[in-house]
Amino acid sequence: MSDYAIGLVGWGTVGGGVLNILQQDGTLLKERCNLNVRLKAIVTRNPDRARDQKPGSAVVGSDLALITDDPEIKTVLHLVGGTTAAKDIAIACLRAGKHVVTANKALLAEHWDELFAVAKETGHTIAFEAAVAGGIPVIAALRDGLVANDIRGIYSILNGTCNYILSRMTQDGMGYDEALGLAKDLGYAESDPTLDVNGTDTAHKLAILAQIAFNTNVPFCAVHIEGIENISADDIESAQRLDSTIKLLGVAKRCPAGVELRVAPTLVPNSNPLAHVNANYNAVRIMANNAGPTLLVGQGAGALPTASAVLSDLIDIAVGSYQRTAEYFRFFAGGEPSTILPEEDEFTASYARFRVKDEPGVLAQMTATLSKHGVSLRAVHQGEPDADSTAEIEVTTHPTRGGAFLSAVKEIDQAGITVQPTVCLRRLDEG
Ligand code: HSE
Numbered sequence: 001m002s003d004y005a006i007g008l009v010g011w012g013t014v015g016g017g018v019l020n021i022l023q024q025d026g027t028l029l030k031e032r033c034n035l036n037v038r039l040k041a042i043v044t045r046n047p048d049r050a051r052d053q054k055p056g057s058a059v060v061g062s063d064l065a066l067i068t069d070d071p072e073i074k075t076v077l078h079l080v081g082g083t084t085a086a087k088d089i090a091i092a093c094l095r096a097g098k099h100v101v102t103a104n105k106a107l108l109a110e111h112w113d114e115l116f117a118v119a120k121e122t123g124h125t126i127a128f129e130a131a132v133a134g135g136i137p138v139i140a141a142l143r144d145g146l147v148a149n150d151i152r153g154i155y156s157i158l159n160g161t162c163n164y165i166l167s168r169m170t171q172d173g174m175g176y177d178e179a180l181g182l183a184k185d186l187g188y189a190e191s192d193p194t195l196d197v198n199g200t201d202t203a204h205k206l207a208i209l210a211q212i213a214f215n216t217n218v219p220f221c222a223v224h225i226e227g228i229e230n231i232s233a234d235d236i237e238s239a240q241r242l243d244s245t246i247k248l249l250g251v252a253k254r255c256p257a258g259v260e261l262r263v264a265p266t267l268v269p270n271s272n273p274l275a276h277v278n279a280n281y282n283a284v285r286i287m288a289n290n291a292g293p294t295l296l297v298g299q300g301a302g303a304l305p306t307a308s309a310v311l312s313d314l315i316d317i318a319v320g321s322y323q324r325t326a327e328y329f330r331f332f333a334g335g336e337p338s339t340i341l342p343e344e345d346e347f348t349a350s351y352a353r354f355r356v357k358d359e360p361g362v363l364a365q366m367t368a369t370l371s372k373h374g375v376s377l378r379a380v381h382q383g384e385p386d387a388d389s390t391a392e393i394e395v396t397t398h399p400t401r402g403g404a405f406l407s408a409v410k411e412i413d414q415a416g417i418t419v420q421p422t423v424c425l426r427r428l429d430e431g
Helices: 013-033 047-051 085-095 105-122 138-145 160-172 176-185 200-214 233-241 303-318 321-330 362-372 402-414
Strands: 002-009 035-043 059-061 073-078 099-102 151-157 244-255 258-269 281-288 292-299 347-357 377-382 390-397 423-427
Touching: 002 013, 002 085, 013 035, 013 303, 035 303, 047 059, 073 085, 073 303, 085 099, 085 105, 099 105, 099 303, 105 200, 138 200, 138 281, 138 292, 151 200, 160 176, 160 233, 160 244, 160 281, 200 244, 200 258, 233 244, 233 347, 233 423, 244 423, 258 347, 303 321, 347 362, 347 402, 362 377, 362 390, 362 402, 402 423
Parallel strands: 002 035, 002 073, 035 059, 073 099, 258 423
Antiparallel strands: 151 244, 151 281, 244 258, 281 292, 347 390, 347 423, 377 390
C-alpha cells in the first residue's frame, strides 16, 4: 500500500469534516484505493482549534511553509474562504509543486483564468468538486459519467439557504424574515447571508458548472443575478394557484447565439422534479443529448457532505485519474470568453401579476400591448374585483425574448391602467 502525504490549509467547518472522515473512514479509503492518506501538516490561523479536535499525527501551525517547504506533501486541501489571501495561498501551493483541492467557489468563479494559468505553468492541477453543490458529485458526473454527451442546459438549485427559506414560505406560510432567521439558526446561511439571498453564491457555482458543461470560458461577471429578497407571500400564493413552486434557479442554457446564464427566482411547474426539492437540499438537472435529463439531488453544504467531495477529488488526484482530465480544465486559461446573451435576448417563459383598474377595455389593452411586442400568452387569469375597484390579472407566457416581455410590461405600466408596479417572474419552460 502506498503512502500519500497531504496538507490542510484552513481548519474550519469543512477542514474539521475532512479530519472526521479520515479518522472514521480512513480504513474504508485504504481498502478501496490501496492508499494510506496521511495528513502531515495543518496550517490554520487558529491553532487553538486543536483543543476541539485531535489533529492525529499532523503538525499544526500558522506558517504556510509547513506545507510548501515539505517535498513529501503532494496535495493541499485548500479550505479557506475569501478571494484575496485564498488566491495567494492556492498559487503558492501550486508554485511549490502541489496539487490543490479547493471548496472555494467565489475564488474559482472570480479568478479562474489566473489560477488555471498557474496550474498549467506548474504542471499541477486544481480540483473543485466541493465548490459546487457540496456533497453532490456533479463535477465528476459532467467530466466523467456524461463525457459522451453534448450538454444542452443546466437547471439548478445551488443555495441551501434560499431553498430552505422558499420551502418554509411555501409549505408553512412562514414570512421571509422568520424563515431567514431559522436558516441562520440551523447554520445553513453564511454569517452574512447577503451573498446567499442575493443570488451571488448561486451565480458563483453556476459559472463553474457552465464552464465544465459547455467546454467554454464563462466569465462570472456576465451572469444575470436576481435574488429572493423581494419574494412575497403573494408571489408564493400565486405560484401555488398556478400549480407551481418558486425556486431560486441557476440556469445555464446553450443557444445558437451564445449562452444564457442567469440566477433568478422562478416559477417551477409542479410537474418538474425540481419543484419537489425542498428544505436545504441542492439539485442539478442536466439536459444531456444522449443520456437525457439527469437529476442529482443532495446536501449542498455542511461539514461532512463538503468534506466527502474534497476527499473524492483528493483520491482522484492521488490515483492519477484526475490528471487525465486536467488538461481539459486548463484549456480555459486565457481562452476567449464565450458570448453570454444579454438579458433582453434571453428566450424564457414569464409570469406577470398586474393590479389594474376594473374598467372596460383594460384587459383588451393589456393583451393588445403584449401581442404588439410579440409575446404569446399561455394562460390568463383575472380574480374578482376588490372593493377599491381594482382587480388582479395574472398571465403566463410561452417562451419569448426577455426584452420583448419587459418592454410590453413597461408600456402597460406607463399606460395608466395598472395601479401598482407589475410583478414579473420567470417561469421554467425546459422547452
Ligand atoms: N451558504 C451556502 C448555502 C453554502 O446556503 O447553500 C455554501 O455555498
